[in-house]
Amino acid sequence: MSPVITLLIIIAAALVLFVSERFPIPLVALSISVVLMLTGLVTPAEGISGFSSPATITVLAMFVLSAGLQKTGIVRSLGELIIRFAGGNQYKGLAAIMLVAGGLSAFINNTAVVVVLLPTVIILARRTALSPAKLLIPLSFSSMLGGLGTLIGTSTNILASDVANKLGYGPISMFEFTKLGVIVFLVGGVYLLLFSGRLLPERRGPREERTESYHLRDYLTELVILPDSPLVGSTVAQCRLRQLSDADVLEIIRAGSKLEQPFADERLQAGDVLMVRGKVQTLLRVRRSAGIKILPEVQLRDSDLVADRMGLLEVLISPTSHLIGRTLEEIRFRNRYNATVLAIQRHGEAIREQLSKNRLAVGDALLIQGPSAVLEMIQASPNFIIVGEVPHETLRREKTPIALGIIIGVVLLAALNVLPILVTALAGAVLMVLTGCLEMSEFYEAVRWDVIFLLAGIIPLGLALENTGAAASIAQYAVGLSSVLPPLLILGLFYVLSMLLTEMISNNATVVLLIPIATAAATDLGLNPQAFIMTVMFAASMSFLTPIGYQANTLVYSAGGYKFTDFFKVGAPISLILIPITVYLISVFWPL
Template sequence: MPVFEVSSVAVVFLLILAVLVAFVTEVVPNDVTAISVVAALVVLEPWTGVGTRDAISGFANPATVTIIAMYMLSAGVQNTGIVERLGVILADFTGGSEFRALVATVCTTGPIAGFVNNTPVVAVFIPMVTGLAEDSKMSPSKLLLPLSYAAILGGTLTLIGTSTNILASDFARLLIDGRDGIGMFEFSGLGAVLLAVGLAYLLTVGWRLTPARVPPDSDPVSEFDLDDYLTFMQVRPDSSAVGESVEAFDAAHPDVRILQARRGGDAYAGPHSDRVIEAGDALVVHGSLQAVNRFREATGLGQRASSAVTEDTFEAAATEGALAKAVVPERSRYVGETIAETGLHEYHETSVLAVRREGELIRTDLADLTLRTGDLLLVRTTPAAIGYFAETGELVVADERAIEEIAAADTADIAPLSPKTPVALGILATVVAVAALDLLPIVIAALAGVVAMVVTGCLTTADAYDAVSWNVIFLLAGVIPLGIALESTGGAAVIAESLVALDGVLPLIGVLFVLYLVAGLLASVITPVATAVLMIPVGVDAAARLGANEFAFLLAVMFASATSFMTPVGYQTNLMVYGPGGYRFTDFLKVGGPLQLLLAVVATVGIAVGWGI
C-alpha cells in the first residue's frame, strides 16, 4: 500500500477511534460529536479524501430524508390515540394476571413497532405497563424491560421498522451492483422468525431472568429515598410565614420548596398558590436536612417530627397537583439544560424532587443538574403540566396512577380516538403499499404521506417538526461521511481483511456469525446507526473478497445493528425504561446478553438459508 494510502487510512482510523471514545464517554452529546466529524473530515481532506460536498451529503442522503418522514408519519398515527386505546383494551384483557400482562405487553408492542417508530410506542406504553403491573400486583420492572426488547424486535419486521433498516437499504443501492435498495417486506420472513424467537425467550427464560427492582405499589417517596428531604413544618403564631401567600413565602426562601399547605382536613398545592398562610397551618417542605433546618430557624416554624410525608400526603390535593415520575426522552428540548434553565418551576409549576440516573440517585443541587436522555424525575406537578408534557412529549410521565389521579378522567377521556384515525391509518397503509409495490421510491412515498397527513388535518406542521428526533438526524448526517471516508481511503478494506483471514479457520457461515457478533457488540456501545454506517461497508467488502453473497453480509450487519439488547445506552428504548424500571447496568447484560447471542445464531442461519452465502 502506498505511503499516502497508509497515512490516509491511519488518519481515518484515528478519527474513528476519537469518535468511538466520544460516543462511549459522552463528553459531549453524540449528535455534536457527529457534526464535529463533518468539520474534521473537510479540514483533513488531503488524507480523508472527503470534500465539502461529500461531508454534508449525509443531510441530503435518501435514508436521512426517509427517516425524517417516518418520524412525522409515526406522529400522525400517534395523534389518533389508537395506541393509547389499545393499552386500555390490554388492561381489560390481563384481568390482574402477571403472565397475561407480560403476554399483552410484548405481543402487542412488537407488531406495532414494525410500522410505527418504536420510541413513541414505548413512550405511550410505559405508563400503561406500570398500570398493568399495579393491577397484577407485580413489579413494573418485570414488564418494562420486555417492553423495550419487544419494540426493538418489532423493528426487524419491515423496512420502515427502524432507521438502521432504511440506512441499510441505501447502502445496498450504493455498494451492491444490481441492487436498488431493499424491498419493504423483503426480509420480513426472517424478521418474523426473530420476533417469534425473541418473544418466546421473553415469555420463558427472559421472564425468569428479569429482576423485580421496583416493588409493587412502591411509594415514590421511599423509592427515591426522600424521607430526609420531605418534612412537615408547623406554622407558629409568631412565624414570619403568617400573613404571607404560599407563593411569596416560597420565593423568599429559594433553598427549599413549599410543596403543599394543609389547614384542618383540607390540603392545597404549592408553591404557586396565592393562599395566605395562617397560624396552625402545616407546610410540606422539600430540601436537604441542612437547608430545612436553616429555613426553620429563619422563619420561626416548628417541625412535626411525628408526621411522615408519603405519596398519600399529596393525594389529598391531587386535583391541584400530585407526585409523578417522568422520563426525559431523547428528543426533549430539556436535554442538555439544567433543571433551572428548563423553566419547569416557573412556567409549569413543576418541582423536581429527585433524579435517578443510571442507578445513581441525585437529590441535592438539583437546580444546577444538567438533564440527560433517560433521566427519571420525581416531580410534584399539576394537571396543566401533565397535559403539556403529554402534548409536546418533552417529558414522558411514567406513572399511570398519577395520570389518572391528576386528570381525574374516565377511560374514554384517557384514550380518546380521533375522528381522523381511519384517515391516518389509511395514509400509512398507502405509503407502505406504494413502497412495497415499487410504484415510488420509499423516500418519495414517505414524503407524500407526510403531505397527505398535513393536508387532511391528521398532523400540523408544528407537530411534524416536533416529532423528529433531530439529534438522531444530525448523528446520522454526521457519521455518513465518516463511512464515505472509511470506504474511499481503503480503511473498510483493511478491516475486511481481518474477517477474510478467518476464512482459513472458520467456514463461511462462521465468518458471517463473527461479523454479526462484532456489529451487535459495537451497536451496544456506539448506537445502531453509527454501527451500520461503519460496519456495512466492511461487511460488503469482506464478502466481495471471499466471493460470498454481499447482500447476505449486509443483512447480517443490519439485523445485528437493529437488535441491541446488552446495554441501556445501545438503544434509545432501553434508556427510556432504565429509570422507571429501577434497573442496574448488569440487568441488561443478564437478560439481553443471552437474547442477543440466541438471535445471532438464528439470524445467521436464517440469512444463510434464505439468501445463501
C-alpha cells in the first residue's frame, strides 16, 4: 500500500473518531502521532516534534498570561463596567458585551474571556429583564470574532503561523491580519446587535425558577416513613431506600422542623417526612417493602430547597476542571463537598436519573443543594464556573498595572520584531509568577492541557502530508477545478470546506490538515499561498453553526438553556454574510 493511501486511511479514521467523540479528542490526536510513527510516515523525532513546537509552547504561555489578567481582576473589572454602562438598556448592554469580549479576545484566550464574563452577562440579563439566551450566544460569537484580531487571539492563529513557517512561507506577524479582523468583527457585531435578539428565543426567563428549568417537579417526591417501616432506626447512610429505588434523601422534616445537614448519621423515625430525588414510579414499586407513603405531588419552588443555612447553586464544569470525564460516584461528590447534585443539564436536556453514573463534560450545568458555607467553597473552586452570580474569588487588584505591563510588553516586543512571540510569551508567563500576579499552583491550573496534547498530537499530521506527497496529490483536484472556476471561487471553496470541517473536528486540526493542501493548490495554480493560509485560518475560527465546534459555544449551551438548532438559527446567517466579505477582502489584502 502506498504511503499516500495509508495516510488517507489514517486521516479518515481520525475524522470518524473526532466526530463520534467516543474517545477524548486529545487522546485521538496523540494516537494519530503514534500511528504515523508506527507506519513510518514520520520519524520518531517528527512524531514527538509537536511537544517542542513553537506553536505548542506559545499557546501554553498564552494560557498563563490569560490567567494573570484574570487573577489580577482586569477581566472582572471590565465585566463590572459592562453592567454600569448598560444601565438597564439591553442594546447598550449587548454592545458593551461584544466590545469587551471581542477586545479582550484579541489578546487573551477567548474561552477564558467567556468563562469570566458569563456570570456578568447573566446578571445583566436579570437587571434588564431579558432571558440570558438573548445575550450568551452573542458573547460567545463576539469572543470568536475578536480572536481574529491578532496573532495571539487564538491558538488556531498561532498554529497557522507555525504551519506556514514550516512550509517555507514564513511566520505570520502580530498585526498582519488585524485590518481584516477588525472589519470582520464590525460586520459580525452589527449583525448580532440588529438580529440576534429577534432570532434567539427566550429559553430561560430572567428570573425563572431553577426547579422549573431543570424540571425537578417531576423528579422530587415527599414521602412519610410509616411506623412499621424497616427504615425506622436506621441512619440515612445505612437505609435501603437508595438501594431499592436509587433515591437520594435531600431533606428530613421531623415534627414540623427541617433537620440541618449533614444528616447522614441521623436515625430515621416513624412519621419523618423525607424529600427525596428519584423516580416516582420506582418509589411506588417499593413503597410496601420500604414501609413508606407517597405524598401528593410536590408544588416545588426554589425556596422549598433553601433553608436558613442551606442554599442552591448552579455551576458549569469549567474547561480546566479535574472532574471532566469522571462520574459523581468516582469523585465521591457528596462526601467531598457535603452537597447534593440535584440535576445535570447537558446540551439543553436535563439529566435527573442515574446522576452518579454520568461522566461529566465541559459545559455541563449542575444544580447543587448544600449548606451555604459549602456552596461558598464550591464557588471558589477552579473546577466550576458560577452561573448567575459573581463568584467569591480573591483577586490581586494591586497587581493589575504589573499584569497589564507584562501583556503590553509581550505584544509590543513581538510586534516590533525585537523578539519572537515564543520568547516574549514565555518570558511574560515567567514574569507573571515572579511578580506575584500568579502563584505557581495557578500557573499549572491555567494551562489547558487538553489543548496542549491536541496540538502536540496533530502537528505531525502536517509533516506526514508533506513527507508522503499527499498534500500535493489532493491539491491536484483543486487544480482541476481551475478550468471551470475562477481563482476567487476556489478560494471560497477552501473557506467553506475549512468552516464545515472545524464544526466536525476541531479548529486546530482543520488548520493542520488543510493549510498544506491549500498552499500546495495555490502553488500549482500560480496563486498567492498567503491568501490561502489566511482563508483557512479565518474560516477555522468561524464556528457559528453548532454548539460543539468551539468550546466557547459549549460553555454557553447549558447556561442559556439553548437547543442545538438555536446556534444554527443565528450562526447560519452570519456565516453566509461573512463568507463573501472575508474571501473578497483576503483577495484584496493578499492579492491572488
